[in-house]
Structures are given as structure tokens and as C-alpha cells.
Amino acid sequence: MKDLFRKREFNLFIFILFIIFGVSWRTPSFLYINNFVDILNDTAILSMVAIGQLMIIVTGGIDLSVGSSLALSGMSVALLNQYHPGIPIFMIILISIAIGLLLGSINGLLVSRAKIPPIITTLGTMSIYRGLVFVLCGGTWVSAHEMTEAFRVFPRRSFLGISSLIYLSILIVILFLIFLNLTRTGREIYGVGGNKIASQYVGINLKKIQYIVFTLCGGITGLAGFLWVARYAAAQSETAIGFELQTIAACVIGGVSITGGSGTIIGVVLGAFFMGIVYNALTMINVSPFWQMAIQGFIIIFAIIINTVMDKRNQQLMLRKRSFNE
Amino acid sequence: MNNCIIEMKGIKKYFYGVKALDGVDFKVRTGEVHALIGENGAGKSTLVKILTGVYQPTAGTIILNDKPVQFPSPQVSQKAGISAIHQEATMFPDLSVMENIFMGHHIRNKSNGLLSWREMKDKTQILLDKLELDIRPDTKVKNLSVAQRHMVEIAKALSLNAKVVIMDEPTSALTLREVEYLYKIIRKLKSEGKAIIFISHKFEEVFEIADYFTVLRDGKYIGEGTIADITVDKIVQMVIGRSLAQMYPKLEAEQGNIILKVENLSKIGVFKNISFDLHKGEILGFFGLVGAGRSEVMQTIFGIDTKTSGEVFIDGEKVYIANPSDAMNFGLAYLPEDRQIQGAILAMNIRENITLPIIDRTSRHIFLDRNREFEITDEYGKYIEIKASGWEQLVEDLSGGNQQKVVLAKWIATKPRILIMDEPTKGIDIATKATVHNFISELAKKGIAIILISSELPEILGMSNNVIVMHEGVITAKFTREGANSKKIIRAAIGSISK
Numbered sequence A: 001m002k003d004l005f006r007k008r009e010f011n012l013f014i015f016i017l018f019i020i021f022g023v024s025w026r027t028p029s030f031l032y033i034n035n036f037v038d039i040l041n042d043t044a045i046l047s048m049v050a051i052g053q054l055m056i057i058v059t060g061g062i063d064l065s066v067g068s069s070l071a072l073s074g075m076s077v078a079l080l081n082q083y084h085p086g087i088p089i090f091m092i093i094l095i096s097i098a099i100g101l102l103l104g105s106i107n108g109l110l111v112s113r114a115k116i117p118p119i120i121t122t123l124g125t126m127s128i129y130r131g132l133v134f135v136l137c138g139g140t141w142v143s144a145h146e147m148t149e150a151f152r153v154f155p156r157r158s159f160l161g162i163s164s165l166i167y168l169s170i171l172i173v174i175l176f177l178i179f180l181n182l183t184r185t186g187r188e189i190y191g192v193g194g195n196k197i198a199s200q201y202v203g204i205n206l207k208k209i210q211y212i213v214f215t216l217c218g219g220i221t222g223l224a225g226f227l228w229v230a231r232y233a234a235a236q237s238e239t240a241i242g243f244e245l246q247t248i249a250a251c252v253i254g255g256v257s258i259t260g261g262s263g264t265i266i267g268v269v270l271g272a273f274f275m276g277i278v279y280n281a282l283t284m285i286n287v288s289p290f291w292q293m294a295i296q297g298f299i300i301i302f303a304i305i306i307n308t309v310m311d312k313r314n315q316q317l318m319l320r321k322r323s324f325n326e
Numbered sequence B: 001m002n003n004c005i006i007e008m009k010g011i012k013k014y015f016y017g018v019k020a021l022d023g024v025d026f027k028v029r030t031g032e033v034h035a036l037i038g039e040n041g042a043g044k045s046t047l048v049k050i051l052t053g054v055y056q057p058t059a060g061t062i063i064l065n066d067k068p069v070q071f072p073s074p075q076v077s078q079k080a081g082i083s084a085i086h087q088e089a090t091m092f093p094d095l096s097v098m099e100n101i102f103m104g105h106h107i108r109n110k111s112n113g114l115l116s117w118r119e120m121k122d123k124t125q126i127l128l129d130k131l132e133l134d135i136r137p138d139t140k141v142k143n144l145s146v147a148q149r150h151m152v153e154i155a156k157a158l159s160l161n162a163k164v165v166i167m168d169e170p171t172s173a174l175t176l177r178e179v180e181y182l183y184k185i186i187r188k189l190k191s192e193g194k195a196i197i198f199i200s201h202k203f204e205e206v207f208e209i210a211d212y213f214t215v216l217r218d219g220k221y222i223g224e225g226t227i228a229d230i231t232v233d234k235i236v237q238m239v240i241g242r243s244l245a246q247m248y249p250k251l252e253a254e255q256g257n258i259i260l261k262v263e264n265l266s267k268i269g270v271f272k273n274i275s276f277d278l279h280k281g282e283i284l285g286f287f288g289l290v291g292a293g294r295s296e297v298m299q300t301i302f303g304i305d306t307k308t309s310g311e312v313f314i315d316g317e318k319v320y321i322a323n324p325s326d327a328m329n330f331g332l333a334y335l336p337e338d339r340q341i342q343g344a345i346l347a348m349n350i351r352e353n354i355t356l357p358i359i360d361r362t363s364r365h366i367f368l369d370r371n372r373e374f375e376i377t378d379e380y381g382k383y384i385e386i387k388a389s390g391w392e393q394l395v396e397d398l399s400g401g402n403q404q405k406v407v408l409a410k411w412i413a414t415k416p417r418i419l420i421m422d423e424p425t426k427g428i429d430i431a432t433k434a435t436v437h438n439f440i441s442e443l444a445k446k447g448i449a450i451i452l453i454s455s456e457l458p459e460i461l462g463m464s465n466n467v468i469v470m471h472e473g474v475i476t477a478k479f480t481r482e483g484a485n486s487k488k489i490i491r492a493a494i495g496s497i498s499k
Helices: A002-006 A008-026 A033-058 A066-083 A089-112 A118-137 A149-156 A164-182 A184-194 A196-201 A206-231 A243-253 A265-284 A289-325 B044-051 B074-079 B097-101 B117-130 B146-159 B176-191 B203-209 B232-240 B294-301 B324-329 B339-343 B350-355 B370-383 B400-412 B430-445 B457-463 B486-493
Strands: B004-015 B018-029 B033-037 B059-064 B067-069 B082-085 B164-168 B195-199 B212-217 B220-226 B258-267 B271-279 B283-287 B309-314 B317-319 B332-335 B418-422 B449-453 B466-471 B474-480
Touching: A008 A265, A008 A289, A033 A066, A033 A164, A033 A184, A033 A206, A033 A243, A033 A265, A066 A089, A066 A118, A066 A206, A066 A243, A089 A118, A089 A149, A089 A206, A149 A164, A149 A206, A164 A184, A164 A206, A164 A265, A184 A196, A184 A206, A184 B350, A196 A206, A196 B339, A243 A265, A243 A289, A265 A289, B004 B044, B018 B033, B018 B044, B018 B195, B018 B212, B033 B044, B033 B203, B033 B232, B044 B164, B044 B195, B074 B082, B082 B146, B097 B117, B097 B146, B117 B146, B146 B176, B176 B195, B176 B203, B195 B203, B203 B232, B212 B232, B220 B232, B258 B294, B271 B294, B271 B449, B271 B474, B283 B294, B283 B430, B283 B457, B283 B486, B294 B332, B294 B418, B294 B449, B324 B332, B332 B400, B339 B400, B350 B370, B350 B400, B370 B400, B400 B430, B430 B449, B430 B457, B449 B457, B457 B486, B466 B486, B474 B486
Parallel strands: B018 B220, B033 B195, B033 B212, B082 B164, B164 B195, B283 B449, B283 B466, B332 B418, B418 B449
Antiparallel strands: B004 B018, B004 B059, B059 B067, B212 B220, B258 B271, B258 B309, B309 B317, B466 B474
């Protein structure tokens, strides 16, 4: 129990409760269950892709191309759906994931084999993938009436009042919770991020780990691509521009160390949820749209400062405890 | 004692209750080379850090030119005229000699407040000339040799108008000729009235260059005197304070068959024709100066680096080791020198660290098994006496000695048949050191073959059955325990075996 209070995730959770309390005091409708379901729907895609980003950041890398990969896989399946409406929806989903895996594995190969630093690699592929979206669609949109009914409503289909979008994101969370915490490869991912050289000394294959995290992130992003264009019923060349920064922000707010080695899925999901709540709350309390973006930025920085301050305090407690023990 | 420039009286320094310094007195006079002598962990570095304002003393006074002073920060100490030349020079490799010298005290143009590079360049040239250093002020520091970097550090001290220059093991990475040159500069500085604090645990050097000495042991002041009135034997006695046998509890271990045989191992530009045999239960010491290539040989055997030519045999069979996984499968383990960089994963807890190399033994298929991990951690953690609040404690929250124990436990848990230890006691306190030494002896007794790389001569002499000495990438001598003595080993290490 004492440990719980020391966790960054817990700090963030308390911070979220504060915001909810503060906003609902001004706007009681914020507390309606429907509003929370909306927030969950809005942050489901962000949570999923942020988990992919988390794995890469934990190894000490970063993926700037997720926005573009998302757009490219989304555009591909939207066009496929437009020209071959007969393809069943589960095939569409598999194809979207496959495209994402391919794009991610290209990143992975460039980083692990060609040894190009992740930030450079993905800065390059960010442009390449985005450029391919333009090439594919020729600058036009795939809009709602060009998509099949099954394609469009898939993310909204609900069971027990909860949408398939949320179910899928929960599935991703559980799968990767198991992967990162209970499997050998998961442990090795944290090892590589914590200390590359020491990991090499104990026989961990760095190249393999780098390839795996980029490819898996790509796979999640591919799935997110389909969900995104289906949910907004539009695939366009500007889809998800700047989204990579949101995924990185969700990670950082969730306590992921930007230098690698530490970070949890729960933290990242809370981080994404936090961003959704802030966005939603600002709209609810009628903050001018012109101000919203700047205020969002302020709140993000504020959250991170609180997190770091709490961390420092805990470290000092730890040191004092240590000196006492010795 | 009227020309005392600096006097430290009754200095105490405790770290979380551990006494690093316990009432040390230390006086330095102008125009003298004062040797500060003691083993690693005796408190030399701590004393220097107090003098340079890095640490604050728990108790005691510092008197500078007959006035009590305090050095709350390195800047204050520097201003008072105290400069330290560091062991691993703290320099900016991508900046020029001039920029390095004036880092932190740039000269500004008085009229416009901009940096005055011309003036700094001129002053740098004057300093370089004085030190008889044939380099240009705008050469980048990364292109200099170790000796030249030392000289640049000295130039920096002079540019700060230092009256006391502290040299911490200045010769450890120098060739003989460079050492001679350093001595010449030291004598020159001395003749100008500078006081030089010379830290070394090489007695030959102390007798060559120093006028006066102070000995520390286990954080305590042991004695001082003029070099002219003392013998090597007496100083050694002061430094060690007990017999070698007590410090190094070598158990008699029966030596078995040859387990590892290395033949003509070479890596171009790094080491050449390395051949040796290692027996079961043997502790084979590897001695040499920094840069002799000892670690590189071991890293190549362990599959971290690739060899150019040569062969490795284990149990008489030729083996190919392409990466550390292969090496571990053959029963090798490598305890690296730098535990922070190569050893422990600080952001992970003790259990995760210890089980990382044996993750395929502790997990079921692809899934981890925490209970098994805990059992193994408990077994080895208790065996090696890691002090922690629990096995889930993060390694970064442990003390240095305990971090080293985690790394040791991690490699012992792989149940190696051949254990390579690279400076296993570097930078740890004397108590932990004794534990580690005991431990090495015990492992050898169990039949594990051990390669011990160490730069501490007493450790090599006290622990090894056989000693191999390397110099600039080649083996210059091999000794048995009986045939080895410090003089012969040092000669081989500095490459003057033929003399």
C-alpha cells in the first residue's frame, strides 16, 4: 500500500480526480456517464498507439512516424473498401494491421540493421509514409458515402453499451500488459532500455529487440489506421497529422522515462485518458477554441512538473531510508 | 613550518554514517612536492574533494595562508588558488585546447563585453611554450595524447593562477618517456614556488619526485615525514598496516585440468599473440597499466568484440564464440569493470537484474516465472550478502558496494565454469573488498577457473596462483606465485623487461 503512493501512476490518477472534481463543480453534466464513455471513445485510439510508442521509448528510441503510418494504412484500407466493397470487414482489419506491421518493420530494419538513430529514421519515414498517402489518394478524400455501411459503423458497434473501439483498446492493453510484464521478450525490452551495454553482456540481442518493438508498434498503428478512418468516416491526406506528438505526450505524462528503461502501460493509458479529459473539459466549460490548445499545453507541462517533483521527493525519502539502514 | 600554504586539521567526513575520513591532518608547504599515499579507499580522493570544495567536511578546519577558510563550492576553492588535475581528465574533447583552458573563466573584451579570443589565444600560446608543449591553441583536445591532455589540464591550472596543484595518479596512463617529461614540468613548477600534491600508489614514483609524504589508511592519518629519511619498506608497512596474508585470504585450491586454452589470439591494433592456459581451480592474475589491452582480450574471448586471428579451446575442444550468449553456453561469465555502465541495470530491481542472464532457465517457454526468479535471487543474494530492504528494491537505490555484489551475484547465478573478473574491487570500501576476496577464493576452491584482472599489485600478488603481465597489447611476462614479486611485475608492466 505504501508503495502505491510512491508510484507516478498514482500521482497522475489523483491529478485526474482533481480535474474531474474541479470541472464538474462548474459543469455538473461533465460527470454524466455518457460523457465518460465519449472520453473513452475519444482516447481509445490514442491509448493503443501510445502503447506502441511506449515500447519504443522504453528501449531508448522514439517513433515520429506513427501519425503517417496510421494515415497510410487507414487510407489504403479506405480505398480498398471503396473499390472492392465485397471484402469482409475482418479481412480489412487484418490487411490494415499487416500494412502497419510492414511499415513498422521497415523502421525496425533501418534502426537495427542500418544503425540509423530512431529519431532520424522515423523523421525520414514520417515524410515518406505521408508522401505515399498523397500518392495513393491523389489529393482527394475517401468520404463517408464512398465507404460501405459495415466499414463505417464498425467502431461504433456496441455490446452492453460499450463500443467495439473500447473493447479493442482493452484487448490491446491486456495483450501488451502480458507481453511487457510476463514474457522474456518484455523483460528484455526493459533491460535494453535500462542499460544497452549491460544487456549485451548478458546475451540479449539488441537488434532483435529493436526490430520487435518497431514492428509491434507498427502493427498497433495499422489497426488504429482502420479504426480512425472508419470512426471519422473520412480518409484524407491530413489524417492524424501531429498525432505522433500526442502519443509521445501521453507517454511522458504517464511517467515514461524519455531516456528509456522505465514506463508502464497503466501509466500510458492514464496519460492518454488525462489528455482526453483535459480536451473534453475545456470544451465543456466553454473555453474559447482559440485558447484551448495553449491551455492544453500548460496543463501537460504542469502535470509533468508535479510528477517530477513527487519523484524527487520519493527519491529523497529513499535515500534517507537507505542511510538509516546502513 | 612558517611557509605552510595550506593546512587541514582534524578533517572528518562521514557518508551516511560511514567514516570516509576520521580526523586527518594534512599540511602542504610552498615549493614542495607532497606525496599523498594510501591504498584505494584509504581516503585520498575524499580528502582531495574536500580541498577542492566538492565535498564539505563533517568536522575539521582548513587554513589557507594562516587564515581559516571554507570551500563551499569548487569555484571558491579554485579562486583561492587550488586546482586539481584529474585522473580521467575532465575535458571537452570536441573543443580546442584554448577553449578547454579558458572554460569557466573566459576573457572578455572590456569595451564591448564579447569574448576576446585573440587574447585567450595569446595567453594559451604562452602557457604551452612554458610547458614545452608542441601543440597549437586551436587543436581539438580529442586529437591529443593522454600525456598532452594532462599538460593542457596543468596549463588550465596555471591560467587560474593556481598555487596548489593536485595531481591524482598522473602517470597511470603515461609511457616512460612521458613520465620523465611530466617530472621535468613538476620540478619546474616547484622551482616557481607552487605546491604540488602528488597522489600515487606507486612507490618508485614517490621516491623519485616527492619531497615529503603523508600516509592515510582506512580514512585515518597514519604519519608523515620527509622522503629522504624513510625507506620503501617502512612506507609499505604504514600503507598496508597488516600483512598481505590477512588482506588476501588465499585458500589453497587444487588445480585441475586445463579448462581454457587461448592460442595466439590477436586483434589488429589492440593486442597480439595472446596465449595462455587456465586450469580448474586456478586464479590467474592479469596485471598491466591502463590501456595494456587486458579487458579487450577478455571481451574478445567473451564474444563482445571480434578477433582478427587466433584460437580458443574449452575442455580441449576448439570453440567459436560469436556473441555473449555463446560464451555463456560454454560456461563463461564476465564481470565487467564498470558496474554502472556494463554491469547493472539500475532502473531494474535486484531480482530482475540477477535473473537476466539466466532468463531461459527461469522462464517457462516465453513466460517469466516470478517464483523461480525469487528463489534464485534469494539463494544467491543471501550467499553474497547483498544488503537491501528486499529483492524488489531498485538497484539504483543501493550503495556502490551492494551494486557490485548484485553484478557478482548475477554472474555467479549463471553457474560459470570460467569466471572472468575485471577489476572486481575497484572503488569499493575495504570491508566489501575483503568479502569479495574471500568469495573469489571460495569459488576457486569449488573448482571454478578464475581470471582476475586487477591494477592493484597487492591484490594480484595476494590472490593469484599465476600472474600474466601485459604491456601495450602483448604479454611481457608470466610468473608463478612463488616467482612473482612487485619489482619484476612492475618492470614487465612498463615494458622494460629487457633492462
